[in-house]
Amino acid sequence: MAVYTDVSDEALTSFLTDYDIGDLVAFRGIAEGVENSNFQLRTTQGDFILTLYEKRVNAQELPWFLGLMQHLAGQGVSCPQPVAARSGAMLNTLAGRPAAITTFLPGVWPRKVKAAHCRPLGQALARLHAAGQSYAPVRANSLGPDAWKPLLESCRGQTDSVVAGLEAELDAAFDHILPVWPGQGGNPDLPRGQIHADLFPDNVFFLKNMLSGLIDFYFACTDILAYDIAICLNAWCFEEDGSFNVTFARQLLLGYDDVRPLSAQERAALPVLARGAAMRFLLTRLYDWINTPADALVTPKDPLDYVKRLRFHLATETLDGYGV
Ligand SMILES: Nc1ncnc2c1ncn2[C@@H]1O[C@H](COP(=O)(O)OP(=O)(O)OP(=O)(O)O)[C@@H](O)[C@H]1O
Numbered sequence: 001m002a003v004y005t006d007v008s009d010e011a012l013t014s015f016l017t018d019y020d021i022g023d024l025v026a027f028r029g030i031a032e033g034v035e036n037s038n039f040q041l042r043t044t045q046g047d048f049i050l051t052l053y054e055k056r057v058n059a060q061e062l063p064w065f066l067g068l069m070q071h072l073a074g075q076g077v078s079c080p081q082p083v084a085a086r087s088g089a090m091l092n093t094l095a096g097r098p099a100a101i102t103t104f105l106p107g108v109w110p111r112k113v114k115a116a117h118c119r120p121l122g123q124a125l126a127r128l129h130a131a132g133q134s135y136a137p138v139r140a141n142s143l144g145p146d147a148w149k150p151l152l153e154s155c156r157g158q159t160d161s162v163v164a165g166l167e168a169e170l171d172a173a174f175d176h177i178l179p180v181w182p183g184q185g186g187n188p189d190l191p192r193g194q195i196h197a198d199l200f201p202d203n204v205f206f207l208k209n210m211l212s213g214l215i216d217f218y219f220a221c222t223d224i225l226a227y228d229i230a231i232c233l234n235a236w237c238f239e240e241d242g243s244f245n246v247t248f249a250r251q252l253l254l255g256y257d258d259v260r261p262l263s264a265q266e267r268a269a270l271p272v273l274a275r276g277a278a279m280r281f282l283l284t285r286l287y288d289w290i291n292t293p294a295d296a297l298v299t300p301k302d303p304l305d306y307v308k309r310l311r312f313h314l315a316t317e318t319l320d321g322y323g324v
């Protein structure tokens, strides 16, 4: 569950007096998610989401995230739109945490991914990338390649508790990613821009088989656009048994091409970007796996799923090898 910070009725009522969103009708914590505390808020004017930002979010970066969401929504991307208080501030404080209210997006995320989800996903991702081009502020990817070795270092000595030999396996895997990473030996000229960087199924809503919106922009950053596709290949195109679903991947790429055709250089970079994406999520899951106390309210996600994905990508040199 993800309500790390309790909000009292009094604190909420006082907080809402700074906003022009009507009177409170209902308020409940949202169990899903692992990063921040989220609450659903119903007022006489409609539904909203209240987010209290927790451990992994750097409060100084929140204006960048909220500004991006506002910009994307203004460009027609269906995503939560920050609601400003009467003072004009989108970011305020509640229960001692930075807090923001955003619009509520109707829809449900797919519990079981189907091929029919993947083309609209690709289209929405490409639209996000296109709309992000006119958002000038830059945020470096704090979980990019420079962060990976330090993350593994912070787990050193405990990594093999996940699976025997994992530490040595990851040390060796770096040699097949970092020296060929775009700009570090690989193609330095791949198009860059604002990327979502965490577009997993639980961040994409569908309504009556149509994609209704994207949420959770708190890992968004300025990076290689095709890296976002590589993240989606990892998050959407593997079966529970660890096998790669070529149909899903084809649909994802077709959808992306519908809106923003990938260049040959971007396609050629996808295998190494997919390795990096698998490494990034493997490492943050590994860190959480090792550092989450057994009695914590949140169940850490299994790093092994991403060990399997990484192994698959390391064994696959070119996009032809993926069958797409
Ligand atoms: N704008 C929104 N409209 C509707 N529901 C939302 C919105 N934002 C968040 N939610 C709900 O809150 C849940 C958790 O949100 P979110 O994914 O942003 O949390 P998180 O803690 O950052 O999680 P994680 O990073 O693990 O995905 C979502 O699954 C969804 O049910």
Ligand SMILES: N[C@@H](CCO)C(=O)O
Binding pocket: 034, 035, 198, 200, 281, 284, 285, 301
């Ligand atoms: N999407 C991430 C967790 C949220 O940051 C994962 O599945 O590891």
